[in-house]
Amino acid sequence: MPKPVQIDADLYACAAAAASREGKHVETYINELLQMQLRDVERMHQIMRDLDEIAGDDAEGA
Numbered sequence: 482m483p484k485p486v487q488i489d490a491d492l493y494a495c496a497a498a499a500a501s502r503e504g505k506h507v508e509t510y511i512n513e514l515l516q517m518q519l520r521d522v523e524r525m526h527q528i529m530r531d532l533d534e535i536a537g538d539d540a541e542g543a
Contacts, residue, residue: 486515 488511500510
């Protein structure tokens with residue numbers, strides 16, 4: 482079950498303004514931003530796993 486995210490009033494106002502410019506509801510806009518950030522975090526985790534694997538391969542070859 483999804484957990485609610487608390488956003489301070491200033492950030493919410495910025496998101497509401499940006500959402501309005503794009504013709505979206507603020508909740509939709511914030512959800513899209515969160516999903517984008519989560520994808521970025523997962524990409525960074527994958528990069529770290531790849532680097533760990535490369536480091537392990539280098540250590541075995543040394």
